[in-house]
Amino acid sequence: MKGPLFYAKILLFGEYGIIKDSKGLAIPFNSYKGALKVSKNLSGQALKSNESLKDFYKYLVELDTEIVSFNLAEFKNDIDSGMYFDSSIPMGYGIGSSGALVASVYDKYANDKITVLENLTRDKLIKLKEVFSLMESFFHGKSSGLDPLNSYLSLPILINSKENIEATGIPSQKEGKGAVFLLDSEQVGETEPMVSLFMNKMKNEGFRKMLSNEFVTYTDACIEDFLKGNVKSLFSNVKQLSKVVLTNFKPMIPNAFHKVWEKGIQTNDYYLKLCGSGGGGYILGFTEDYEKAKASLKDYKLELVYRF
Template sequence: MSSSPLYYAKILLFGEYGIINDSSALSIPYGNFFGSFKFFPSDSATEEQLTSNQHLRQFTDYLKKMPVTEEFFTTFDFERLDADIARGLYFDSSIPQGFGVGSSGALVAAVYDNYSTNKIDPDTTLNINNLPKLRHQLAVMESYFHGKSSGMDPLICYLKIPVILQSGHSLNPITLPESKAGSSAIFLINSGMPGKTHSMVTLFMEKMKNEGFRKLLKNQFVKYNDACIEAFLNGEISGLFKNLKKLSRWVFTHFNPMIPEHLHSLWLQGLETNQFYLKLCGSGGGGFILGFSPDFDKAHHLLKPYNPEVIYRF
């Protein structure tokens, strides 16, 4: 294998959980974290490298058991993959695991890109018709890590461009409004603890068994989420923050167990002061929290103790 390309982290700006229930979603690559395949020296491997190598072997064993069907028609060069694992292949990644920024998605993208024998190539064979097929294949692969995957994380990590999923079905690459030195900002807050994606998704699926919750999700969460995406892409700042406040309050009320307890007061402070609004970044339970502020400089004194990291200004 020649030098491996980089696979960036991703940030799901909108659509967490609702993506499983036909809401729209907007996801972007995040270049501050990334991973790539490397080989470790046989005589001086670190424990971290050995662990990554072992996880690759287990993931490969899982892929070998996946039946090739009309929906999942990906085949892999397992002979080459097994040989590379045997000589020290590992995924060298700065993407923190369990933080909602696509650590498993980047690994899935890397395996698919480097070892699929019939991959859909972004530069040559990708088109609007096979984009959903690509997402489905990557979702099947990532299900190894989380039990259920939308496929959006590895898709963003693989394509390395922003993608919008509309009403749970229609996928389209998009161009974000140009980032500029405006007063508004999107930022990340590190909760200081990894989330447990599998347990959080399981909790959500349990809630989905309740008809009343399903109606709330469809009639309120999806409505606010989709309105946020539309306003953001159209540059409608007032409409964006109006719906962000509704979305943030809804998440605090109905996804409360997914918000780390030590951030509850900050979450409510944003809703009370209207200086910023917080939402989940990924499945929650830990990891990063995503924030939006109409005037970040004004809100910074409230956020400063939490070391916010600005990822986009507008």
């Protein structure tokens, strides 16, 4: 058995904000992917994955919900036969490793599943997101369901609000100088502690005000600019967003990158933002001149995501 491939995702804009109903824009990232496979001789990562699937199975058995049901007998049988998730998506890096796994399990074992080929109405997208949120909560404690949704559909997803999401098109890539890139922090980040930290910060009125007045405003503007191809305005808004994140989300930025982050804002060589919940993994970069950014960040590993 070898299941279909499910890809990584990148949340270009909207991290943390989407928990509080800002806009979000997520795109598939086909450089990394995973699929369910079966092997009789499990060792290393495959064995670890199989153990994790056993725990996930127990979680799904106890899931008390009307909105989805699974063929759990078949799921258990496959796990007992040595099923694992064979994935190149780095874990704890903010690009949806658990999302791809959740999408693959839903695809194979959900009864009456919503398929990618049918007419994806807003109601169906909301239902899928709800199902995925329930499923992925096993991994993160609290999940928006967006990562698995993106991986499952393999389409860019625009989140207008919790109740309003749509598959969208993004401008086709150009052979320009500008780029979106990933910067490898070479540290693993854990989602759950970061989300808890954010929820604690939300108890502070000043933080809540900053979130709605600054963070959400710049996030929404960035999304609009990106989708419309307003590159000049996009970089101006990304710079402001980068400043807001550095000032207010410092605990989510690995310590070794505070100065690197600031350097980008001061030199305009690049602007950094969180990729997912932060705390490690990838950091997302935007630059009007990728060659200049590479020279400025020569001590770090960069990966190209999108060209302007």
